[in-house]
Amino acid sequence: MQVIDRLQKKCIIQFKPEVIRIICLGDANETGIQVWSEIKVSTLFNDYRIQSNADNIISMNIASASLLHALQGIQNALATSGTGSGLGGEEVLMKLAKKNDQALLSFALTTPTRTGRSQSLTYDVRIEVLRPLDITKINEPLCPEPDTLILLPSLPTLRSPVERLRALSSTLVVRANVGPPTKLLLEVAGDENEVRVKVEFGVKFVQTNRQGDEDEDEEAEEKDKEKLYTVPISAKSFVKFLNCHIVNGQVIAAICHRHCLILYFYIGSTGPDAGGVLTFYIPSMVDDGPI
Structure with missing residues (x-):
C-alpha cells in the first residue's frame, strides 16, 4: 500500500477465493500509470474466508491513504506491544462491516500491555462496494508480446540518473536489446534536440513469459540480438515508479516496441513461487524525434 499510495489516491481492491487484486486505473492519475496486482491469499492471511453472491468475489473502491494509515497503526501497535513483529500470538482480524x-x-x-492486560484497537476504513457490473467494465490493458524482457538494476540505482534526465526533457526514451550482451x-533530447544524453x-x-513461468522462448533465438527495442515514455511516470523502491524485490521490465x-x-521470488506481483503499465508517448 505504500507503493500504491505514492501513485494514486484511490484504488480498487478485489478479494477472490485464491488471490487478491489491487488495481489503479490510468485515467485516475496524472502520470497515466496503470497497476494490476495479483497477490496470493496465503501471502497475506493465515485464515481467510470469503463469500458473496458474485462467485465469492468482493470488489471495492478504497482511499489508499486511509488504508495505509490503518495498516501503519497496526504495525506500530504490534511493534510496541512487547512481542514485536506480530508473530508472538497477536491476531489481526480484517472483515467487511x-x-x-x-x-x-x-x-x-x-495486544498485551506492559501491565499484562489486553488492549483492543479497531481501525475502520470507509469503502465503496462495487457491483459486479462495474467490474466488468474494467479491463487490464491489452499489450502485444514483449520484444525483450530484462532484469532492471536496483530502483535506487536508477532513480538518480533518471531524475537528472527528467530535468532535460519530459520524454524519456527506454531502449533494450536481447543480447548477449544485453x-x-x-535517453533524452534537450530542447530542439540540441543536446542528447x-x-x-x-x-x-x-527468458520468461508474461506470467513469469519458465519459457523456452525459441523466438528469442531468432531475434536480432543487437536490435534496440524502444518505447518513449513520460519521464515523470518513470520517476514516480522509481520512488516506489520501498518494496524489496526484483523488477523485470518488458518493452513492447x-x-x-x-x-x-x-x-x-520471481516465477510461479512468487507471493504476488505488482504489474505497472506505462504507455508510450508520441515522439516526433528519431527512434
Whole structure:
C-alpha cells in the first residue's frame, strides 16, 4: 500500500477465493500509470474466508491513504506491544462491516500491555462496494508480446540518473536489446534536440513469459540480438515508479516496441513461487524525434 499510495489516491481492491487484486486505473492519475496486482491469499492471511453472491468475489473502491494509515497503526501497535513483529500470538482480524449504513473494511487487533492486560484497537476504513457490473467494465490493458524482457538494476540505482534526465526533457526514451550482451539505454533530447544524453546499464536478459513461468522462448533465438527495442515514455511516470523502491524485490521490465513499458514488481521470488506481483503499465508517448 505504500507503493500504491505514492501513485494514486484511490484504488480498487478485489478479494477472490485464491488471490487478491489491487488495481489503479490510468485515467485516475496524472502520470497515466496503470497497476494490476495479483497477490496470493496465503501471502497475506493465515485464515481467510470469503463469500458473496458474485462467485465469492468482493470488489471495492478504497482511499489508499486511509488504508495505509490503518495498516501503519497496526504495525506500530504490534511493534510496541512487547512481542514485536506480530508473530508472538497477536491476531489481526480484517472483515467487511457496515456502520450507520456505511460499508467499512474493519481491522481489529488485540495486544498485551506492559501491565499484562489486553488492549483492543479497531481501525475502520470507509469503502465503496462495487457491483459486479462495474467490474466488468474494467479491463487490464491489452499489450502485444514483449520484444525483450530484462532484469532492471536496483530502483535506487536508477532513480538518480533518471531524475537528472527528467530535468532535460519530459520524454524519456527506454531502449533494450536481447543480447548477449544485453544493455539498457535511457535517453533524452534537450530542447530542439540540441543536446542528447543517454545512460547505459549492463543488464540480464530474462527468458520468461508474461506470467513469469519458465519459457523456452525459441523466438528469442531468432531475434536480432543487437536490435534496440524502444518505447518513449513520460519521464515523470518513470520517476514516480522509481520512488516506489520501498518494496524489496526484483523488477523485470518488458518493452513492447513503440507501445508500452511493463514493469513486474515481484513479492518474494520471481516465477510461479512468487507471493504476488505488482504489474505497472506505462504507455508510450508520441515522439516526433528519431527512434
